[in-house]
Amino acid sequence: MLRLEGVSHAYDGRRVLHGIDLELSEHRIGVIGANGSGKSTLARTLNGLVLPDEGRVWLGEWNTHRHARRIRRRVGFVFSDAANQIIMPTVAEDVEVGLRPLKPGRAETERRVDRILQRYGLAGHRDHPAHLLSGGQRQMLALASVLATEPEVLVCDEPTTLLDLRNSRMVHRVLDTLDQRVVLFTHDLDLLAGFDRVLVMDGGRVVHDGAPAGAIDFYTRLMDAAADDPAAPDPPDLPGGRT
Numbered sequence: 001m002l003r004l005e006g007v008s009h010a011y012d013g014r015r016v017l018h019g020i021d022l023e024l025s026e027h028r029i030g031v032i033g034a035n036g037s038g039k040s041t042l043a044r045t046l047n048g049l050v051l052p053d054e055g056r057v058w059l060g061e062w063n064t065h066r067h068a069r070r071i072r073r074r075v076g077f078v079f080s081d082a083a084n085q086i087i088m089p090t091v092a093e094d095v096e097v098g099l100r101p102l103k104p105g106r107a108e109t110e111r112r113v114d115r116i117l118q119r120y121g122l123a124g125h126r127d128h129p130a131h132l133l134s135g136g137q138r139q140m141l142a143l144a145s146v147l148a149t150e151p152e153v154l155v156c157d158e159p160t161t162l163l164d165l166r167n168s169r170m171v172h173r174v175l176d177t178l179d180q181r182v183v184l185f186t187h188d189l190d191l192l193a194g195f196d197r198v199l200v201m202d203g204g205r206v207v208h209d210g211a212p213a214g215a216i217d218f219y220t221r222l223m224d225a226a227a228d229d230p231a232a233p234d235p236p237d238l239p240g241g242r243t
């Protein structure tokens with residue numbers, strides 16, 4: 001289980017996460033919040049891409065300050081722009097490189113790569129240059145390559161932002177069927193139906209934590225209030241929140 005203990009973080013002296021305590025044990029957890037509310041920063045603390053200035057992020061007995069490599073192998077990360085994480089020239093090679101730490105052997109590697117490409121609709125692109133895939137196909141490849149490593153937890157930071165409806169539905173379906181735990185940071189509220197828990201972030205804090213419908217309602221009212229008064233320095237004190 002992922003656990004955050006007093007996590008605070010600042011960039012150049014400007015604090016963007018404020019003492020966050022969380023236990024992330026549910027199967028499907030969503031995180032929503034305004035632009036700049038700290039979602040990506042929080043997402044990146046979960047696998048040690050960002051090491052918080054204060055507090056610790058734990059996976060079981062390990063924390064990201066001391067065991068970032070081990071944690072990164074178990075907590076997979078998908079960015080919104082897959083170009084950030086496709087590192088090999090061809091589609092098959094990109095999946096294969098993720099399998100290397102598992103040392104499956106040549107024949108087993110081939111079998112797994114084929115199975116994964118099949119599953120994510122990329123079998124016809126096996127030996128194509130990864131950079132020539134469409135945005136949606138690239139995103140499926142990024143997802144496939146991360147899932148090939150068999151992480152315990154998958155953290156996705158806006159995986160559908162750059163996708164058309166068909167591809168975002170495909171990502172949605174893939175996320176739906178995973179056995180792994182998923183922590184999904186998104187502006188795409190439709191993705192959250194059926195989730196076990198949704199957190200709302202505002203100003204670097206978790207301001208609401210509950211079931212999807214209540215969280216979306218809370219977030220909508222928060223955004224409406226902000227739109228009415230864009231100069232307001234702090235979020236309004238809405239009922240139903242938990243800080």
Ligand SMILES: Nc1ncnc2c1ncn2[C@@H]1O[C@H](COP(=O)(O)OP(=O)(O)OP(=O)(O)O)[C@@H](O)[C@H]1O
Pocket residue numbers: 011012016033034035036037038039040041042
């Ligand atoms: N590498 C960085 N260096 C300096 N400031 C940063 C950096 N990354 C993020 N920030 C700042 O931290 C704050 C939180 O950013 P973050 O990317 O975590 O927000 P977000 O909720 O993911 O926003 P969005 O919905 O737009 O993706 C913002 O004010 C942003 O400008």
Ligand SMILES: [Mg+2]
Pocket residue numbers: 039040041157
């Ligand atoms: Mg972000």
